[in-house]
Amino acid sequence: MRALVLLWVVFGLAACGQEAGSGASEKNPEAETTEEAVAMTVRGPGQIVAEAVAEEWVTPDPERILYIDVPQGRIVVLMSADLAPNHVAQVQTLAREGYYDGLHFYRVIEGFVAQGGDAKGEKPKGSAKDSLKAEFTDQWHDDLSFTPLGNPDGYADMAGYINGFPAGRDLDDGEIWLAHCTGAFAFGRDTPRDSASTEFYITLQPQRYLDRNLTVFGRVIWGMEHVQAIPRGKPGNGGVIEDEERWTEISSIRLAADLPEAERLNLELLDTNSDSFKDLILARRNRPEDFFYYRPDYLDLCQLALPVRLKEE
């Protein structure tokens, strides 16, 4: 029996240990060249992540980690420590008071979002606020740690990463915001800007046109495949699933901090301020491996996955 056919193993994080044979420093002789040499690392993304030193991995604050449990599995959301503090506090309150337990993902649109919360709008909100002042953007200040993407972005004057999150900056008015890449965790709202309250959504694909129009304050860092497996609604109904039997029940949303340590997932994130992450940006912009015949010298903000690993005791 022949071994599994393994073709073009090229994904950044997933490629750890899979790029055997492609680590040679000699470039592909057939690769296209340009007049200007492209900036390129010698190491591929998989190697960079594998060789990141212990100090470059960060353990997120359990007060900022949400576990969303659905029949498909556990979805882990990291909430921002820098931006949108009132939205973060609202979800912390809602999670602590068990507000979401037994509610549903009831509006799920393929390629767009999975929206969860109280479809019927009947559940008391406890000590959470009825409406939140929009936090679409925040003001840049020098205490923020920002790693630039290093190439143009269509939706922002400057794009990059702020402590684990893809983000945009407006250099004229000093605004900074978290970007709607895949797995963005945000609150929905009605037309008035300050109308968000409890309904949240997770983007299934990048939707950058929503940037600066809604408050993104978290991202899925684990279990995105469970979000992708949630049954979709029919577009004709705006994605709202009419048959309640097909809603996906949220058994609970909890803060990691509220679970005994033994029940938490020990996740570590590659620090987006680290040298390895900066190398990763370069390696994703121009992949050095022989497999690549064309190198674009460009990286889309949403196409760099955050390296996350499960630390097993």
Added chain:
Amino acid sequence: MRALVLLWVVFGLAACGQEAGSGASEKNPEAETTEEAVAMTVRGPGQIVAEAVAEEWVTPDPERILYIDVPQGRIVVLMSADLAPNHVAQVQTLAREGYYDGLHFYRVIEGFVAQGGDAKGEKPKGSAKDSLKAEFTDQWHDDLSFTPLGNPDGYADMAGYINGFPAGRDLDDGEIWLAHCTGAFAFGRDTPRDSASTEFYITLQPQRYLDRNLTVFGRVIWGMEHVQAIPRGKPGNGGVIEDEERWTEISSIRLAADLPEAERLNLELLDTNSDSFKDLILARRNRPEDFFYYRPDYLDLCQLALPVRLKEE
């Protein structure tokens, strides 16, 4: 009597679920303005698609439609009529000879691709070719119908749409290629450029860095939620699912042309050369609805979903 089920309108209509009442033509008084007025349609994306006239919808050639049947449901792939003719012919041969029937999706990486074919490399290829000359790009010629995106793109000199497909063009060397947006259908390969044969993949997220490195020759136009629901492998193993029990069986891949008409899905696509599609580009670049407080005057090539509808008799 026939009814039309409209799909994907939601990308246009419903940003966050709660856009009811946002159809008023008066612009949001709080919306940000710039020195230069942005080019904007009066109609939102949903309205544009709903009002597209019958002549703007095209019925794809059943010789270019693949039905990929998996336990999750039917995945429908449209193959290009313009580019990569040898890859299209190869899949037509393989489908006609039942090559894929009983094979599997066995390498599936969250956020990256679902790869299908013969994991063990044992199945005879019948009259299909053992290897294909790469068709990463084709040469632009004036018979091609291309609708420009109309704003810069990081991965191509010019981006736009060619008969239903997102595509890039190099204005120096005249190359044109189909882009790795979500749902791109392509052949994998080993490191030599001409090594593709039967293994295919479907992108689960945009992966534009693969553009011009592999041959994209189709896209999923229906049932992408079924692709998203296929069980993933573990990253440590390059996404290859070790436990064969967890592979997803492909019961068959067939050309629509080879099924009786009564068993085909009557799908129609909005013609990407039509005026309505051009209006849709503008409306997605700057959403006119009151819901939007910020308008980016930019559209990412991969963030415009192709309007597809099921014509029910």
